[in-house]
Each structure stands twice: as structure tokens, then as C-alpha cells.
Amino acid sequence: MTARRRLLWLFPLFLLGLLAFWLVARSFVPSDRSLSGVVTMNGQPVAGARVRVQTTDPFAVTDNHGRFHLVESANSKGKRLTAWKDGFFIAGTAVNASPLALSLAPLPEHDSPDYEWVDPAPQRGGLHNCAHCHSEMYREWTDSAHSRSASGRHFRNLYEGTDWNGEHEKRWSLLDQRPDGAAVCSSCHAPAIPTGDPALFDLREVKGVAAKGVHCDYCHKIADVGDGNLGLTHGRFNLNLLRPEKAKDGEEQRQIFFGPLDDVDRGEDAFSPLYKQSRYCASCHEGVVFGVPVYTTYSEWLASPAKKKGTQCQDCHMKPTGEMTNFALGAGGHERAAKTLSNHRFVDGSLKDMLQRSVRTTAKLEAGNDTVRVTVSVTAEGVGHRVPTGFVDRHLLLVVEGLTARGETCLPREGPRLPDFAGETFAGKGGVVYAKLLKNEEGRSPAPFWSADVTPRDNRLWPEEPDQTAFVFPSFVDRVRVRVIYRRFWAETVRLKQWPNADAVIVDQVYQR
Ligand code: HEC
Ligand code: HEC
Ligand code: HEC
Ligand code: HEC
Ligand code: HEC
Numbered sequence: 001m002t003a004r005r006r007l008l009w010l011f012p013l014f015l016l017g018l019l020a021f022w023l024v025a026r027s028f029v030p031s032d033r034s035l036s037g038v039v040t041m042n043g044q045p046v047a048g049a050r051v052r053v054q055t056t057d058p059f060a061v062t063d064n065h066g067r068f069h070l071v072e073s074a075n076s077k078g079k080r081l082t083a084w085k086d087g088f089f090i091a092g093t094a095v096n097a098s099p100l101a102l103s104l105a106p107l108p109e110h111d112s113p114d115y116e117w118v119d120p121a122p123q124r125g126g127l128h129n130c131a132h133c134h135s136e137m138y139r140e141w142t143d144s145a146h147s148r149s150a151s152g153r154h155f156r157n158l159y160e161g162t163d164w165n166g167e168h169e170k171r172w173s174l175l176d177q178r179p180d181g182a183a184v185c186s187s188c189h190a191p192a193i194p195t196g197d198p199a200l201f202d203l204r205e206v207k208g209v210a211a212k213g214v215h216c217d218y219c220h221k222i223a224d225v226g227d228g229n230l231g232l233t234h235g236r237f238n239l240n241l242l243r244p245e246k247a248k249d250g251e252e253q254r255q256i257f258f259g260p261l262d263d264v265d266r267g268e269d270a271f272s273p274l275y276k277q278s279r280y281c282a283s284c285h286e287g288v289v290f291g292v293p294v295y296t297t298y299s300e301w302l303a304s305p306a307k308k309k310g311t312q313c314q315d316c317h318m319k320p321t322g323e324m325t326n327f328a329l330g331a332g333g334h335e336r337a338a339k340t341l342s343n344h345r346f347v348d349g350s351l352k353d354m355l356q357r358s359v360r361t362t363a364k365l366e367a368g369n370d371t372v373r374v375t376v377s378v379t380a381e382g383v384g385h386r387v388p389t390g391f392v393d394r395h396l397l398l399v400v401e402g403l404t405a406r407g408e409t410c411l412p413r414e415g416p417r418l419p420d421f422a423g424e425t426f427a428g429k430g431g432v433v434y435a436k437l438l439k440n441e442e443g444r445s446p447a448p449f450w451s452a453d454v455t456p457r458d459n460r461l462w463p464e465e466p467d468q469t470a471f472v473f474p475s476f477v478d479r480v481r482v483r484v485i486y487r488r489f490w491a492e493t494v495r496l497k498q499w500p501n502a503d504a505v506i507v508d509q510v511y512q513r
Contacts, residue, residue, distance in 0.1 A: 035072045037100025038065070039083045039091075046104055049085040053095060054263045055334050082263040084271050089256075092265025107242060107256065107270060111223075115243035116253075117192050117209035120216040128255060130216045133331035136324050140344035141216060149213030150190035150206055154489065157497050158448070159185060160204055164498040172493050175202075178450040181290060188235035188284040192218045214284070220257045223272065225279050230298060231286045238283035260342070266332070278313045285313075285390075291454040292438065294392045300385035304463050307384070316354075316384055318342040352486070355506045358383045359396070359461075361482050363511035367475065371413065372513065374471045374480050376400055378434075380461040387461045388434070388486065392449050393493070395435035396461075396506070397422055397485040398469070402430075402477035403510065409481070415471030421446055423491025430471050434460050446490045483508050 039049040045066025052059035053076045060070040062083075070081075072095065082092040083102040091102045118128040120138055131138035141147055149155070157163060159182075161173025170176040174185070183201050186193055190203060192210040199205040209215065223242035226233065247253040255268035262271035274280050278301055286298035301307055306316075321343045326333040348354055364375045378398055380387035388394035397418065402410035411417075412430035420427045438452035439445040447453075461467055473480070484507035494501065 033072050035070045035076075035081065035095065035100060036068065037081070037102065038062075038067050039085075039102045039104060040066055041088070041104045041106065046085060049083045049088075049102075049104065050262055051081065051083045051102070052263055054080045054082050054092070054265070055336050059262075080265060082265045084262040088270070089267060090262060090265050090269050090271060092263075105267075107223075108244060111241050112243045112245045113195065114246045116246060117215070118217045119209045120212060127253065128217075133328045133333070134216075135329070137327060137344045138216075144344060144346045146214035146219075146346060147212060149188070150186075150203060150211055151213065154497075154499065155189065156203070157499075158493075163496070164500070169496055171496055172448050174448070174450050177448065178290070181450055184234060184289055187237055188287065189213060191236040191239070191284075220259060222274070222280065223258060224274065225283060228283075230282050231288045231293075231296075233283065234287055234289075235284045276312060276314055278307075281313045290450055292392070292449045292452055293436075293454075293456065294449045295390070296436075297385050297389045300389055304384050306463065311384060313384065314342065316348060316382075317346045318344065319348050352504045352506070354383075355387075355486050355504065358387060359484055359506050361398075361484060361507050361509060363400075363480055363482050363509075365478075365480065365511060365513040367513065368472075370475045372402070372473045372475055372477050374400065374402075374412075374415075374473060374511075375468055376471065376480075376482055377466045377468045378461060378484065379466040380463050383463050385463070387463070389460070391488070392436050392438065392456070393446065393489050395433055395487055395490075397426055397483075397487065398432040398434065399426055399481075399483040399485065400430040400469075400471055401481045402473040403479040403481055404476050405478060410473060410477055412471040412473050416469060421490060421492060423494075426485075432459075432467075432469055434467075436460060446492065478513050479510050481508070481510050 039046045039051065039062045047062055047064045047066060049062045050059050051062065051068045051070055053070070053072065056073065058071065060068040062068045076095050079095050080092045081095050081100065081102065082090055083104060084090045085104060088104040088106055091104050093100065093102055118130065119126070120130045120141065122131040123129045126132065153164070158172055159174050161168060161170045161176045163169040175182060186200050186203060190199070190206055190210055190213060192215065193199050193206060199207065199210065221241045221243050222239050224240040226238040226240050228238040230238070242256055244254045244256050257269050258272045258275065259269060260275040278298065282298040285295055287295035301313065320339050320341050322338045324341045325335055325338050327341050358380050360379045360381055362377045366373045376398065388396055399418065400412065402412065404410060415430050416432055418426045418429050418431040418433065422433055436456045436458045437445050438447045438449055438456045440447035440451055483505065486504040486506050488502060489499070
């Protein structure tokens with residue numbers, strides 16, 4: 001045999017070897033293959049449904065025949081395939097099911113007002129109590145203002161006319177001064193009170209889950225925003241809920257939870273894009289009450305640079321903490337990217353942290369003949385509305401003091417001084433109050449919003465717009481101390497109500513010449 005002939009014999013053997021190698025190697029290296037299937041409802045194909053492998057990003061949309069083709073990636077093994085379309089619960093099936101058929105169940109057509117709210121807190125024998133499975137979110141929400149919106153001590157003191165020790169204090173008291181207006185407060189502060197319940201008109205009567213204020217079950221039953229006039233149609237009256245029918249005796253309560261995920265196929269969840277939009281928050285965070293623009297956060301956001309960039313309330317206020325990767329740990333939850341799971345404290349860190357990150361000051365000192373001219377600038381950055389925003393009494397004090405070489409403080413000769421209502425610690429010092437300032441019929445400021453004029457003087461900061469103030473100090477001043485203090489309530493209210501002092505120092509800085 002010539003050498004050439006021998007090689008010819010070896011060639012088929014070589015090919016066989018190659019084939020064997022490929023077969024073995026293929027079982028180790030995962031391959032991408034196409035997942036094809038159909039989405040139906042009652043046996044009829046559904047077009048426009050969104051299909052994805054649970055917890056992964058890529059998705060396909062079904063065609064007119066309800067069919068989809070999705071590239072299955074290496075990490076799909078053992079996972080579920082989910083499908084969702086507006087008006088339906090999210091459906092699911094195993095990725096390796098054959099054939100791949102997903103059947104959508106429609107959401108109920110009507111809201112059921114007799115549904116009983118689920119308590120978020122753990123409860124023995126409770127079936128749906130959120131804390132049983134969403135313990136991390138429950139902790140965050142418990143720390144948030146939403147959990148205290150009907151019961152918070154400051155709120156109740158102003159609402160019912162009491163002080164910190166429970167004594168009657170009627171100079172800042174809604175029930176004493178405007179009793180006929182009490183029902184307005186419940187629409188945002190206790191939105192889950194049933195219609196016809198006397199607590200609507202007197203929150204001292206509030207019982208059960210409604211007493212937990214803006215709670216999990218309420219927020220996750222919001223299906224849509226109504227078409228009421230934002231600001232004038234308050235809270236519950238502009239939020240369209242979709243509650244399941246109340247369970248009959250002996251039956252298990254069926255559920256509906258709306259949320260930001262379209263791949264939760266427990267048979268009770270539905271996706272809604274609204275959950276990532278500012279509009280979701282608007283009905284409660286915009287409110288003209290008794291003609292007074294008490295809450296204007298949403299309209300401030302509409303006019304803000306953040307809105308132009310597409311930044312929503314949730315992007316800043318529910319920004320992922322980065323620590324949670326499973327929001328139903330040990331209760332059927334899946335590992336998910338931390339950056340996709342939201343924070344239910346509704347603040348990034350604390351409100352003080354947020355204020356400290358967003359308020360910036362500068363001061364320029366210029367020597368004159370026998371004076372020092374100081375220009376102080378205050379800017380709000382990285383915020384989606386005016387600062388401060390929210391409840392009408394929130395305000396900032398800018399306090400500017402001259403310092404001598406020996407460290408003594410010195411008042412400005414020219415420039416604005418803080419008014420009496422800044423409270424005794426600061427009244428008379430150089431500075432500015434940034435506030436929405438209301439006055440009562442006698443022209444006295446500040447005043448409770450339920451007995452105030454309808455056109456407040458409003459000089460709060462606009463995002464990214466520096467506010468400058470000039471002061472003149474004697475020439476022996478060579479440094480200035482600039483402070484910014486945040487207050488939730490007016491000094492007068494804190495004194496009358498005997499509340500603990502809660503001044504938050506946002507900036508405290510010394511500038512040199
Ligand atoms: C028995 C456990 C359990 C209880 C109780 C429970 N959940 Fe869940 N929930 C889950 C699991 C599991 C998921 C899906 C987790 C995943 O896919 O990673 C989920 C998902 C969700 C979603 C996401 C829906 C979406 O499509 O975006 C929301 C919202 C939700 N739950 C709200 C609630 C609320 C509100 C309560 C209390 C009224 C509650 N859950 C009670 C286990 C539970
Ligand atoms: C059903 C009404 C309602 C909805 C919806 C709502 N809020 Fe609120 N929110 C309130 C009420 C009432 C308070 C005041 C609670 C208190 O201090 O008494 C509040 C307080 C807050 C606070 C103050 C937090 C603090 O620590 O001081 C923030 C921030 C906030 N909400 C953000 C949001 C965002 C963002 C959304 C939308 C994702 C939203 N809220 C949706 C009613 C609502
Ligand atoms: C003020 C309304 C509000 C309250 C109260 C609220 N949520 Fe949410 N929740 C939202 C919004 C809005 C999102 C979507 C945020 C986003 O994706 O940016 C969300 C997202 C979720 C998700 C989806 C997973 C994730 O991390 O985004 C779950 C689960 C959830 N909430 C459960 C709960 C539970 C449990 C409670 C109570 C302990 C609760 N929510 C209280 C409004 C609320
Ligand atoms: C770009 C980020 C950003 C966006 C967007 C944003 N906020 Fe804020 N928010 C902040 C910062 C920073 C603070 C702290 C400074 C302040 O109080 O104004 C804050 C404070 C608040 C407060 C607390 C006010 C107080 O003193 O009690 C509320 C309520 C609030 N925001 C609601 C909202 C709502 C509702 C939206 C959407 C309409 C929204 N925010 C959009 C960053 C943002
Ligand atoms: C349009 C919805 C809405 C209505 C109506 C409403 N509130 Fe509020 N209220 C809010 C929101 C949102 C906040 C939180 C803003 C913030 O934290 O700055 C709040 C905060 C407050 C606070 C501050 C609580 C604290 O601890 O800091 C008081 C007090 C208050 N409201 C009283 C009332 C009273 C009294 C009424 C009825 C006359 C009323 N509110 C009606 C939405 C509303």
C-alpha cells in the first residue's frame with residue numbers, strides 16, 4: 001500500500017472522530033435555541049402579548065396568530081416562561097413544556113368594594129399578610145411615612161387639636177377650626193376607609209387595616225389613575241382600584257396584585273407600566289385644599305429639569321438599595337438583579353440624607369472701604385421639584401453670621417434678617433426663610449392651611465436655579481458661617497404642641513475671605 005492510500009483510509013475515521021467529539025462537546029456547551037409557542041385565551045390566539053423567560057431581559061411579542069419565537073439562552077434551564085397582556089393576569093409554564101402553550105386569564109371587569117383589605121403585618125393563620133413573604137419590604141414600609149399617614153403623632157395633633165401629651169390645643173386644630181373639612185384629609189391620609197364609615201369624617205374612629213394609612217394592599221390594587229382634575233380630585237377619588245370579589249364562606253380569598261414586573265406567574269399578579277410613572281403618585285402628592293395650594297409636588301415636577309430628562313418620582317424615591325436580590329426570600333421568590341428591585345422607604349437613605357445631598361451653598365466675601373460684602377448663594381440640585389416640597393409648612397432657614405478673628409459672631413449691617421416666626425433661636429439674625437408662607441384673615445403668618453388665604457407667598461428654591469442674597473458686615477469680619485436648617489413645622493407650632501425639637505442641620509459651613 002502506498003502512503004497515499006493509507007491516508008485515504010484514515011480520512012473517514014477522522015471524520016467519525018470529529019462527529020463523536022462534537023456530540024460530546026455539545027452536551028457540555030449550552031446552546032441558544034429558539035423557544036416557539038402560542039399564547040391563547042379560551043383557546044383563541046392572543047396577539048400583542050409579551051413573553052419572556054422569567055427574570056431575564058429579552059422578550060418577544062406574539063403575532064396575529066398568538067405565536068412567539070424567543071431565543072432561549074443558556075440560563076433558561078429549569079425556568080418558567082411567562083406571558084402578559086394588558087387586561088390579563090400574568091400566565092406561565094415551564095420552559096421545557098411541550099408544546100409551549102400559555103393561557104391568559106382575564107382580570108375581573110369590575111372593582112369589588114366589599115373586598116376586605118389585607119393587613120400588611122404578620123398575623124397567625126393569615127393567608128396573604130404581606131410581611132409573611134415580603135419581610136424586607138415590610139420593614140422598609142414600616143419605617144416610611146406612608147405607614148403613619150393616618151396615625152402619625154404630628155398629623156393627629158394638628159388634625160384633632162391635641163399636643164404631644166394629649167392635652168387639648170386648639171390654635172392649630174382642624175377639628176376645632178374647620179370640622180366640616182375633616183373628610184378631605186382621609187382621601188389621601190387614610191384612603192382605605194370604606195365608604196359610609198364614620199371614620200371618613202373623624203379619623204379618631206379609624207379601625208382595622210384602614211388605620212395603617214397608605215398600605216401595601218391599597219397601593220397594589222391601584223389599576224389606573226382617574227381622569228379627575230389633579231389637585232382638585234384628591235387621593236382615593238382619583239385612583240381606580242381593581243379589588244377581587246370577596247371570598248364566599250369557606251372559600252379561599254382570590255387575589256390581584258398590580259406591580260412593575262411582567263413575569264410573576266403566581267396566578268394573582270398583573271403588570272402595570274403606571275408603577276414606574278410619576279402619575280401614579282400624583283393624586284396624593286398634588287392637592288389644593290380649601291382653595292389653598294397645600295401640596296404642589298407633582299406640578300413642580302412637571303415643570304422641573306428632572307421631568308425633561310424623564311426622571312420619575314420612583315427613580316429617586318424608590319431607588320433600589322442594591323441590597324435586596326429576592327423580595328420574597330424563602331417564600332417562592334426568585335433571584336433577581338438588585339438594581340431592578342425597589343425601595344419601599346420612599347426616601348434614599350433618609351430625607352435628611354437627601355436634603356444634604358441636594359442643597360449646595362457658596363459664599364463670596366469682598367472687602368470694601370470699611371465693610372465686607374458677602375454674597376451667599378443657595379442651590380438645589382438633583383431634585384425633582386422645589387425645595388422644600390411636600391406639606392405646606394416645610395421650610396428652610398438660611399442663617400448667615402459674620403465671625404470675627406476671635407470667633408465672636410456678628411450681625412450684618414445690611415441684608416435681610418430672619419423674622420420672628422423663625423423662632424427665638426434665629427429671629428433677628430441675617431438670613432432668609434424659604435417657604436410657602438400662609439397668612440390668616442388678620443394677616444398674621446404663619447397660619448394653618450385650613451384657615452388661610454389662598455395665595456401664599458412662595459420663595460422656595462427651584463431645582464438648578466441658584467438663589468443669591470447679599471449681606472454687608474463690618475470690616476472686622478473675616479469669615480462667615482452659613483447654615484441651612486430644615487424644619488417640618490413652624491417654630492410656633494412646635495412650641496404650642498410641645499413637640500420635641502426636630503431641626504435638621506443641612507449645611508453648616510464657614511467661608512473665609
Ligand atoms: C405567601 C407568600 C406571599 C404573600 C403572603 C404575599 N406575596 Fe406578594 N409575592 C410573592 C411571591 C413569591 C412573588 C413573586 C416573587 C418573584 O417572582 O421573585 C410576589 C410578587 C408580588 C408582587 C409583584 C407583582 C408584579 O407583577 O409586579 C406584588 C406587587 C406583591 N407580591 C404584593 C404583595 C402584597 C401587597 C401582599 C400583601 C397584601 C403580598 N404580596 C403578599 C409572595 C407573597
Ligand atoms: C394614596 C395616597 C398616596 C400615594 C398613592 C402616594 N403617597 Fe406618598 N404620601 C402620602 C401621604 C398621606 C404622606 C404623608 C404621610 C404623613 O407624614 O402623614 C406621604 C408621604 C410621602 C413622602 C414623605 C416621606 C418622608 O419620609 O417624609 C414621600 C417621599 C412620598 N410620600 C413619596 C411618594 C411617591 C414617590 C409615591 C409614588 C410612587 C407616593 N408617595 C404615592 C400619600 C400617598
Ligand atoms: C405608595 C404606594 C406603595 C406602597 C404603600 C407599597 N408599594 Fe410596593 N410598589 C409601589 C410602586 C410604585 C412599585 C414600583 C416601583 C418601581 O418599580 O420603581 C412597587 C413595587 C413593589 C413590588 C415589586 C418588586 C419591586 O421591588 O419592585 C413588590 C413585591 C411590592 N411593591 C410589594 C409591596 C409590599 C409588600 C408593600 C408593603 C409592605 C408595598 N409594596 C407597599 C407602590 C407601593
Ligand atoms: C431627581 C430626584 C427626585 C425626583 C424625580 C423627585 N424627588 Fe422628591 N425629593 C428629592 C430630594 C433630593 C428630596 C429632598 C429635598 C426636598 O425635601 O425637597 C425630595 C423630597 C421629597 C418629599 C419630602 C418633602 C418634605 O420635606 O417632607 C416628598 C413628599 C417628595 N420628594 C415627593 C416626590 C414626588 C411625589 C415626586 C414625583 C412627582 C418626586 N418627589 C420626584 C428628589 C426627587
Ligand atoms: C391630596 C392629598 C392630601 C390631602 C387631601 C391632605 N393631605 Fe396632608 N399630606 C399629604 C401628603 C402627600 C403629605 C406628605 C408630604 C410631606 O411629607 O412633605 C401630607 C402631610 C401632612 C402633614 C405633615 C405630617 C408630618 O408628620 O410631617 C400634616 C399635618 C397634614 N398632611 C395634614 C392634613 C390635614 C389636616 C388634611 C385635611 C384638611 C390633609 N392633610 C389633607 C397629602 C394630603
